[in-house]
Amino acid sequence: MYERYTERNIQDIEEKWQRRWEESGAFEVEQDAAREKHFYCLEMLPYPSGFLHMGHVRNYSIGDALAWFKRLQGFNVLHPMGWDSFGQPAEQAAIKRGVMPREWTDANIEHMRSQFKRMGFSFDWRREIAAHRPEYYKWDQWFFLKMLERGLAYKKVSPVNWCPKEQTVLSNEQSSGGVCWRCGAAVEKRDIEQWFFRITAYAEQLLDDMREIERGWPERVLTMQRNWIGRSEGAYIDFQIKDADERVRVFTTRVDTIYGANAVVVAVDHPLVEKSPLKEDVRRFVERVRAARSLAHAPGEDEEKEGINTGLAAINPFSGEQVPVWAANYVLSEYGTGAVMSVPAHDERDFDFAQKYSLPIHRVIERISHEQPAIDHDPTSEDQSVAMSEPFTEYGIVVSSGDWSGKLSEDALREMAEFAEREGFGERAVTYRLRDWGVSRQRFWGAPIPIIYCDACGVVPVPESDLPVVLPERAEFTGAGRSPLATVAEFVNTTCPKCQGAARRETDTMDTFVDSSWYFFRYCDPRNAEAPFDREKVAYWTPVDQYIGGVEHAVMHLLYTRFWTKFMRDIGLVSFDEPVRKLMTQGMVVAETFYRDAEEPGQKLYFNPADVEVVRDDKGRVASATSINDGHAVEVGSFEKMSKSVNNGVDPHSMISAYGADAVRLFVLFAAPVENDLRWQEAGIEGALRFLRRVYSTVYRWRAEAVAAPKDSTGAGEFSPEARRLRQETHRTIKRVTEDFEDLRYNTAVAAMMELSNALGDFNSSPESASASDHFAVRECLESLVLMLAPFCPHVAEEMWEGLGHAGGLLSNDARWPSFDEQLARRDELEIAVQVNGKLRGRVSVSADAGEDETRDAALADERVRSWIEGKQIVKTVVVPGRLVNVVVR
């Protein structure tokens, strides 16, 4: 054992144990039917950007701690790592610097893997996977074919963001604000044929199965998914078009308001628009709307509602009333039927629209009121279009609605829909806002879509035996045009698998979310060349017991993964509905930003925190900040996500060099609850290091006596009161820490260990003079502390464990998560708070098994308490055993 935990030794200790783990294959696991206690601990796989940032450190420290905890508890723990290695940055590097995407990606992976190893994360590296390797994306392609077979993959025309200046397809992020991120040109929408996965076929299941994961997933993630799926129950209603053999179908969730409909409003793309007698005006209007739309606008700002009367009339099937048909920009063509009935009295949007075009407003729902009976307005008379200052959107009593008047909204909704169904002009319906998953990307660096186009045979899937369709090494990376693969003749030109004639390959690649939708199943059997994985292996490890990652993936990734699992279930690959039992979304690591106004107005120049000298006042607040480089004052700004810009990052590598991976890990887990954002302040890490140093030197000081101490407490002789107290603290701490671990409450777990370490520091005995029982108590405390520290700081824990005389290391059978003895953890003396009229007036000590009377007597005997109740009448006394006594006096 190294004598001290100093800067130099830290590096040696960490290196030593990393080497040992690697040599012994310490974290390598296999499925083993005999080991029923198994645990799959998974963190979201990183994109190999090339450098580790503090967000990674946090994410993987959280997971690693859990993996260690479970291992120490005797679980067979699968803890793998891989790379989400397809995606745009590799292509950008190719365009900017001419380096090939594969080389760039492989180099980044190399570097990041070594950084992960330097952190000492306990991954089974033999299971490493990377999305860009053909052995992996072969199975993306295989799944694509399975989707196709099942009718779940299909092709349709769909718009993409298009920069007219650069002649290139842009992602949503690249076209935010409606302008091209590079050249600033206005982004257009272009229609091209693209592949989709029919996730909507699983909408209902994705919603219903949330019941299975309710307990293990954060409420807000479930809410976000629920909103994203956007189920709504309502009815389709057909309005007959006057003087035409045509009907227009609308979707509504409020059939009960149909007597208040003043118009049918259709989206500008609705087929009915073509039928308008006012062709020219309508055409001009539609064009204007389309032009306005092609300029994407900033999120949050609504387009003003605009519409035009098409001159068509529709007949309300309930009232027989004739209403005009309008076309308007506020009706979405992609949702429902692309047509709605407009009920301004009871819908915000229709109300705005009616106000703008002075359309009549008929109130047909009244608030349920006990004082005033609902008035039955005559829908045909003038006076019932009472002035409303705002729409009434709640449920209430139906009025002015013929036979339906007097019903409650809730009943009318159901009965009116049933009526429409019987009469043949409508039906009950459920709609979703969830859209099918567009998987085509006009990009090079992704898995090729395994499809061949043949002039004779049409769309032909690549036969399974021909997989993988291998991505070529290079293509033309001009950044312009559509799919770079289209420029690679050897790739494009092929023969048709059906007729052997000349044919062309699909040149789009798959969305990278495809890769990440099933990767954790592949970890279970990463080298399988015959199938995506062996079913038995997957059945042993999955579902994932704990998944850890950023909340930014709460919707897309996690929804796709759930969808994929249900699909795999349906083709017989797995036998469960949900892939992830428990989900934890960790907060971001954010840093204070330092900046100065740049030359261009509105622009800011950011500084790396390492280049800024900060002066703080005596309360620790920032008083001033100065650039080290030029001595000029710098502004201090808000906190930004660390991975966001290069200049606000704290380099984990320099942290590790200065403090060691253990201290960095400990601090990052201690500084805040895992789900909170973490403000990075370097000062805090000193505390973590100090704590480790203290524990280390205590272990070093006592190691000989600890090793020599009796093996069990019965042979240790009589325990002094001090030693009993220490044992009590030890067992109490084990209890607290174990419970905290189950809920990933690492911050309080660390705090508890610090308290135990402080208690040990107060133990007034020295190795030389202490008795065998003292030695036993100290060893029990130290061994427990070391074991509990292992998940956070495995290197130094191993070193101390060895120092305490254990040769096999923390992963041998000799090391087990400590258990606690309730009896020993119990305090025998309790401090009771004494209140007089609810105010704290004193504290008394009573024995833990003191009853109510004894506790009350002790409280009333307290001198200070007596001075407060003297001369007053005791009205009553409340005794909460073990906690407090409240004396109520008058």
Add this chain to the structure above:
RNA sequence: GCGAAAGUGGCGGAAUCGGUAGACGCGCACGGCUUAGGACCGUGUGCCGAAAGGCGUGGGGGUUCGAGUCCCCCCUUUCGCACCA
């Protein structure tokens, strides 16, 4: 605008089946040890007050012997959604 969550010392945060508010750490102050230290050790540290004591968990009300915790109203912040009929 709608929905959700949250507001506790100078800071990160403890404590929620209602029961000693501020654990643990950072920072800060004083002292010790040191040639020196941004090392280490000790003590203190919610605010006001010399003390006794008073006040204190965003603000206001309420329930209760007792409220950070429960109820009502308001304010603020963060996140999500944003014409989904």
